[in-house]
Amino acid sequence: MLIVLHHSATARDVEQIKKTITKMGLKPVAIPGAERTAIGVIGNQGWVDDSPLRDNKAIQEIIHVTKPYKLVSRDFHPRDSVVRLGGTVTVGGKSPFLMIAGPCAVESREQLMKTAKFLRKLGVPVLRGGAYKPRTSPHSFQGLREGGLELLDEVRKETGILVITEIVSPEHVERVAKKVDILQIGARNMQNFDLLKEVGKIRKPVILKRGLSATVEEWLGSAEYLLLHGNPNVVLCERGIRTFETATRNTADLAIIPLVKKMTHLPVIFDPSHATGKRDLVLPTALASVVVGAHGAMVEIHPDPEHALSDGPQSLHFKEFERLLAQVRDLTVFKQRKLSGI
Amino acid sequence: MLIVLHHSATARDVEQIKKTITKMGLKPVAIPGAERTAIGVIGNQGWVDDSPLRDNKAIQEIIHVTKPYKLVSRDFHPRDSVVRLGGTVTVGGKSPFLMIAGPCAVESREQLMKTAKFLRKLGVPVLRGGAYKPRTSPHSFQGLREGGLELLDEVRKETGILVITEIVSPEHVERVAKKVDILQIGARNMQNFDLLKEVGKIRKPVILKRGLSATVEEWLGSAEYLLLHGNPNVVLCERGIRTFETATRNTADLAIIPLVKKMTHLPVIFDPSHATGKRDLVLPTALASVVVGAHGAMVEIHPDPEHALSDGPQSLHFKEFERLLAQVRDLTVFKQRKLSGI
């Protein structure tokens, strides 16, 4: 921790601050400068609670050098984590590039089964489908909820495909975890800490999406909740951030993927559908995610996007997805990686 | 709804789209222009589901004229809503300017009681205090939780002050509603829709904070959830938005207050503490909120901010708050309004 004093701080201010630091069980080191003095703080084990200092009028700024997360940091766990999703399917490290696909919302048995069979045929190992749908307007379709869970469970039993669905409330954890293979925590719930704690108590794999306006640090802080409460099977998912630009639904922050991979040992995947919100941009950004080193991608597809109950404009037709998958496969081969499930 | 076609759309495209609209039970009106054709859609009662159209290659853009909310809109309820918080205390319309104050987090019986008595003495009718604390890092203080609720209940019984606390999980609704007078839904939970639905089922007054990157439309959409599920006692609270500027903790969006008052009949208050994150900016922005027409303000204060367990740097000392209250009172008198609870 570094404490920067105001230009006007007196020698007495410096002494007083040094005393406070000593009382906190730490060691102060004064760093006098031409324009102002700074005081370095030594001896802390992890994050320091700066409350006894924050209010001192002589202090201009307190700079924390230690990060607010530890378990997810590569500093303390240098090797890539590999998360097992079910069967032989893994993500992270040198695992094949993971492809997840499916409709935004579970709408009917037929829609889901048709999609699952299509994916199985292509060798895609994981089906996504929302049972509980967070929607801006209460007048929009809210998902089939429990009915949707049942359909996901039926479909995975019948086809052997792994299924993932979003969880939106801590009280659903037990119920949802029984019916699906992987949980998803959505962007709007990235800082729903009670949900994080509850999902942290089980060991189901969980995909944690980045919040619409979450910094990388906040995102890793949320992942830290999951690990601290006992669940190490966490996969991060970049899905676009909110910026001033409205020509795309969100701004795909692809550069953050290689950066996050340096900061954490957890796998990181990409969601090109929400990141762009436009069908035509899904393919190019999915390919870009392979190239920047993502561990996988999650894509919205629908047997009949024109009649999808949500996110139609960003959902691919089956034909379009086949094309995408073929191009992703070629690109992973070119990059001397593999594609999942094949 | 207006459908804008691509420059290249043919007469046949136009015919096909008009047919689809007719099948949807609506009436199309073509608006040919020099560069492209648009089609107006007539006859809808409220929000139109555009899924049968969204995917048409000839369509460039679909513009919704109807808003995704209705119950909260001033269009359908032109008179100001006045929300009764408890006893004779109300907010909204011509009610006196409401002042709420208290610590970020409930820390101890002594801290809370001291603050409540101080506020009572000044005539401030509502005490805030967080029992469940949403924190970026799991290593930070998480609140006293149930213990904090008990303290709030004790204090309100002993002093007669109204208390407000944040609710973070749908399963807490019943428990929390018993112990406090007003619920708060925090910025990070503004789109926790399961929480909104649950709080919508009771009739306790609820303060709904604007999300860090929520548009006004999304904010009103969240309020719509509360009203639609049965709770009309909703108060909006602007608390700063996330922007590129980091010199302040958030960017106080004061201009949105008069704008929102035109869009909705619900009361709107302001939180200068979170909006700025700096003690020195709390007073000027609280005064500004009076001037732009806010119905109240919620301010963080602490008997000993230097030792606060959270948000110390933005919490006012008692002396500072007295000064703020005096200035707010003078300004409300000047604006020919009143200050609450006096």
Add this chain to the structure above:
Amino acid sequence: MLIVLHHSATARDVEQIKKTITKMGLKPVAIPGAERTAIGVIGNQGWVDDSPLRDNKAIQEIIHVTKPYKLVSRDFHPRDSVVRLGGTVTVGGKSPFLMIAGPCAVESREQLMKTAKFLRKLGVPVLRGGAYKPRTSPHSFQGLREGGLELLDEVRKETGILVITEIVSPEHVERVAKKVDILQIGARNMQNFDLLKEVGKIRKPVILKRGLSATVEEWLGSAEYLLLHGNPNVVLCERGIRTFETATRNTADLAIIPLVKKMTHLPVIFDPSHATGKRDLVLPTALASVVVGAHGAMVEIHPDPEHALSDGPQSLHFKEFERLLAQVRDLTVFKQRKLSGI
């Protein structure tokens, strides 16, 4: 300056970095921590060029404590600057609250003269009017340019009002400075450094608007250009920043005004017209600027806003402006300040 090393940095890395610092003529102070070492740098006079260090693989972060500006900083010039605009009109410090008003663009002699006489009658000392108009589309009205300057000059001579206009190119400086009393550097040109240098060479008062996405530090950096090149007569103007919210044209960053006043001795005014882009929001935010401590406000008015050639929707009618002025006057009196020019 503080240099934070990576967790993995070795003792040898530390030694090497300390050597480099010594070679730079500065003094390193190691601050070993539990998780990583930091090195404080002592002995610099002002901003340190960190290029010899930036590239060291063992370094995680370099934190500058010294700011990139000095002349504009209150640290080195604690007393408020007062800028004389012409005649007895000043802005800053304890000067009366300065009101500037006028059309977005100079359109005709009649329009300008009518506005000038109206303002004179009300006691408003400064008339604004754009001769050169920066417009997003080249197909929009670009201003009367030199013709507009002539009209401004005529009008000031005839009425005695002070006039301000925007300058958009370094080669116009001489020409424009002859015809007007005050120059304005617009938001889009805040980092047009050649323009800043040129305007820095004369001593005409200049209003420097904050860029659409400029941090406070960048804004002060631009003001530093003006002072460093010789012009101390600088007035800052907050005019709203660009954020994700599109319900208002920009987001009025009112809280930045008291913050900037702590950082610099220069006067700071507010432009409620561009900050909000909506006529109805001009009055409340102009009043708010008085309350947060702005030294003045600049408001767009037009004798006939419905036919204005630019910015009509945010321009006030004369009647509306009279109302605004009356309310601003009352509020300044209430705040024991004065209003300019009366």
Add this chain to the structure above:
Amino acid sequence: MLIVLHHSATARDVEQIKKTITKMGLKPVAIPGAERTAIGVIGNQGWVDDSPLRDNKAIQEIIHVTKPYKLVSRDFHPRDSVVRLGGTVTVGGKSPFLMIAGPCAVESREQLMKTAKFLRKLGVPVLRGGAYKPRTSPHSFQGLREGGLELLDEVRKETGILVITEIVSPEHVERVAKKVDILQIGARNMQNFDLLKEVGKIRKPVILKRGLSATVEEWLGSAEYLLLHGNPNVVLCERGIRTFETATRNTADLAIIPLVKKMTHLPVIFDPSHATGKRDLVLPTALASVVVGAHGAMVEIHPDPEHALSDGPQSLHFKEFERLLAQVRDLTVFKQRKLSGI
């Protein structure tokens, strides 16, 4: 153009607005809805000036369907533009992927010559180098200015490499155009309209960078200035936008590249150095730009980045650039394209 009326608009309001539209020489078409009426406007040739309407109290919103640019739009020029940079080097359409590289700033003859020879050896056809440097602080290195231009001219004559440099002032156009092959308009000057007009008057190829907070529409509006004033040789360059995230210098908006290619016929390249600000992120994002369909990339390299006078932390060493170039070449071959200049 579509005019949306307020819920409360009367039949008389509708009549009046229709009359105004007729007076404007256009044709109104009323579109009555359940909640409010809209009025479509027909018969315009291009952008409509809405000033006679904007101020009507009965109008809620005016939606422009026509875009503020025309010459740059693909609607009116469906085929890709190919811009000749010099000799046989072109960019856009099916031209090979263009690679531009060089130091942020021209620092010395030796530095520039060394870089030029290195690039020539690798077959890179264009050398970048800033002579005039826009810097946030006036205390930072401002470039060699005219001296830098001379060095660029010498180097291109001696090595035959094409050179590009940034132009920052309209009065430099003639001077700079004589000494270099390609001009660059930087992000901070994207809306320096006097500069755009001046550069529009010559036919030198020009790279127009996107502004830090410029929407795609504004960016294309700026390109329209260049074309309208006579210069068709415009290349767009995405270089990252400013968002709330500070972990990278800017947010690389890679998804905008395929989107912009649909909107305009102009070539679009990518600058991974400014978009990310971190050396480690330059390679992955440069590769991503190939995959999303950029027509080229511009990369900062330096013979000795540790001692660069600006942008050291984002400049690649020669070895790193060789690696990048090899990977870009392999990827272009894989994508069945070519790499420039080889």
